[in-house]
Amino acid sequence: MDRTPIGSLKEHLNETVTIQGWLQTLRDQKNMQFLIMRDRTGLVQVAHYRPGNPELGDMISTLGSESALTITGKVVENKVVKLGGLEIQLETLTVENAAETPLPFDPFDNDNLPAIDFRMDWRYLDLRREQNLLLFKVQTVLEHAMREYWLENQFIEIHSPKITGSPSESGAELFEVLYFERKAYLAQSPQFYKQMAMAAGFERVFEIGPVFRADPSFTSRHMTEFTGLDMEISWIESHEDVMAFTEKWLQYAYKRVKETYGSEIQAVFGVDIKVPEVPFPRLTMAEAYAILKAQGYKLPPERKGDLDPGGERAIADYVKEKYDSDFLFVIDWPISVRPFYHMRHPDAPELTRSFDLIAGGLEIATGAQREHRYEVLRQQALEKGLGLENIQYYLDFFRYGAPPHGGFGMGLSRVLMVLLGLPNIRESVFLFRGPNRLTP
RNA sequence: GGGGGCGUGGUGUAGUGGUUUAACAUGCGGCCCUGUCAAGGCCGAGACCGCGGGUUCGAAUCCCGUCGCUCCCGCCA
Numbered sequence: 279m280d281r282t283p284i285g286s287l288k289e290h291l292n293e294t295v296t297i298q299g300w301l302q303t304l305r306d307q308k309n310m311q312f313l314i315m316r317d318r319t320g321l322v323q324v325a326h327y328r329p330g331n332p333e334l335g336d337m338i339s340t341l342g343s344e345s346a347l348t349i350t351g352k353v354v355e356n357k358v359v360k361l362g363g364l365e366i367q368l369e370t371l372t373v374e375n376a377a378e379t380p381l382p383f384d385p386f387d388n389d390n391l392p393a394i395d396f397r398m399d400w401r402y403l404d405l406r407r408e409q410n411l412l413l414f415k416v417q418t419v420l421e422h423a424m425r426e427y428w429l430e431n432q433f434i435e436i437h438s439p440k441i442t443g444s445p446s447e448s449g450a451e452l453f454e455v456l457y458f459e460r461k462a463y464l465a466q467s468p469q470f471y472k473q474m475a476m477a478a479g480f481e482r483v484f485e486i487g488p489v490f491r492a493d494p495s496f497t498s499r500h501m502t503e504f505t506g507l508d509m510e511i512s513w514i515e516s517h518e519d520v521m522a523f524t525e526k527w528l529q530y531a532y533k534r535v536k537e538t539y540g541s542e543i544q545a546v547f548g549v550d551i552k553v554p555e556v557p558f559p560r561l562t563m564a565e566a567y568a569i570l571k572a573q574g575y576k577l578p579p580e581r582k583g584d585l586d587p588g589g590e591r592a593i594a595d596y597v598k599e600k601y602d603s604d605f606l607f608v609i610d611w612p613i614s615v616r617p618f619y620h621m622r623h624p625d626a627p628e629l630t631r632s633f634d635l636i637a638g639g640l641e642i643a644t645g646a647q648r649e650h651r652y653e654v655l656r657q658q659a660l661e662k663g664l665g666l667e668n669i670q671y672y673l674d675f676f677r678y679g680a681p682p683h684g685g686f687g688m689g690l691s692r693v694l695m696v697l698l699g700l701p702n703i704r705e706s707v708f709l710f711r712g713p714n715r716l717t718p
Numbered sequence: 719g720g721g722g723g724c725g726u727g728g729u730g731u732a733g734u735g736g737u738u739u740a741a742c743a744u745g746c747g748g749c750c751c752u753g754u755c756a757a758g759g760c761c762g763a764g765a766c767c768g769c770g771g772g773u774u775c776g777a778a779u780c781c782c783g784u785c786g787c788u789c790c791c792g793c794c795a
Contacts, residue, residue, distance in 0.1 A: 305754045308750080308751060311754090312754050356753090358754095359755075381745075390731085396729080497793095498790090500795085504795070641794075643795065
């Protein structure tokens with residue numbers, strides 16, 4: 279059987295076709311029945327003249343919204359039909375899976391949309407909404423464009439293990455799993471492994487994969503499992519080289535999304551995708567602090583050297599105002615708030631060669647030049663109070679010819695959140711995982 | 719881990735001490751309607767107001783506890 283996508287029916291006028299999809303609306307009258315059918319390519323009206331087949335008409339009357347149907351019929355032009363000026367004259371109908379009534383909620387009633395938690399209970403129905411269909415089309419193009427750019431720049435894709443043997447960076451944010459007779463942990467980042475790829479001489483690598491964080495965070499932007507976009511490049515001079523690549527890469531991804539779905543995004547999300555100009559503005563932490571101070575923004579006193587989310591939003595507003603940029607690198611963070619593997623400035627050893635990328639006021643990526651000198655790295659680990667036994671395998675990466683290198687880690691769903699202007703990360707991920715959410 | 723907010727038919731809301739036998743929208747069921755198209759009209763079912771305790775003549779409404787959700791902070795992407 280040849281199935282015709284609803285979106286291409288106008289190419290099949292006066293032909294008998296088979297469509298398969300969901301019954302979005304049934305308008306059930308005495309003599310005429312109208313079935314609005316949906317597949318992922320669009321909507322079409324199917325018309326049935328009841329007296330012509332009363333039995334079929336009675337059966338149609340029992341169909342619940344969102345039932346999965348196979349329908350054959352003749353495609354005819356009909357100017358009266360507001361939905362595309364055409365309709366299908368029903369010939370046969372097969373119920374593949376009747377939808378029970380009533381539905382838990384109506385995915386197409388935007389005025390009575392349930393709260394996010396209830397929609398997550400029935401996520402597959404929630405995903406039938408056009409906003410969500412488009413969101414995942416956009417995500418696909420976004421990821422594809424990112425890969426394209428990486429491949430055009432001679433990157434190698436890696437897949438690092440998600441089961442690891444020892445707590446590495448701190449341990450507190452790791453999920454513990456039973457691994458036969460002993461403990462293992464879910465990787466909270468591919469950080470060490472992509473650095474190993476640098477030691478292996480791959481020179482440029484990327485990874486798109488799951489990362490796990492055992493943080494009991496209850497916010498609109500955190501998940502316990504999310505998709506990380508990671509890359510690492512060798513033979514850099516400083517973190518500036520990483521940022522210079524990152525912004526062009528992101529600019530390309532935005533450009534491809536806008537080209538492909540710009541008008542649909544405008545229609546569905548009311549967002550005009552703006553392809554960012556490069557370079558993005560860069561502010562050192564010291565400059566960011568001075569600006570916030572001048573604005574009278576009150577930073578929490580105990581967080582000296584760090585930027586709280588409110589501060590990030592304030593500085594993003596400043597940059598938007600002054601440079602008309604939605605993106606901003608905050609660079610040169612103090613060592614106190616950065617991990618031991620970030621390289622320090624030779625002329626300012628209390629500062630790291632690191633950056634955060636802020637987009638739309640939200641932190642979407644963290645990057646740095648890494649410390650690739652074994653002894654220096656070892657000393658910095660000791661300074662941070664880390665036990666060397668657990669990370670010796672990692673330190674060993676830097677014993678036999680490790681090139682200078684750096685990279686970043688970015689959150690895919692956070693990028694989508696910013697790109698489409700969504701208020702909650704739970705809207706921008708296929709299935710949310712949080713401290714209290716393990717199903718579906 | 720700390721703090722704030724919310725919990726009323728399936729869903730979204732109104733009602734914040736007394737004709738409330740808890741309202742409205744949507745959904746659901748039935749009937750009607752010569753083609754509808756955000757369909758329309760009429761009728762109907764559906765909520766002991768998260769749960770437990772208390773204050774009061776009287777509690778959806780006030781208080782305490784508890785559970786759930788949510789947002790903010792911390793942590794981070």
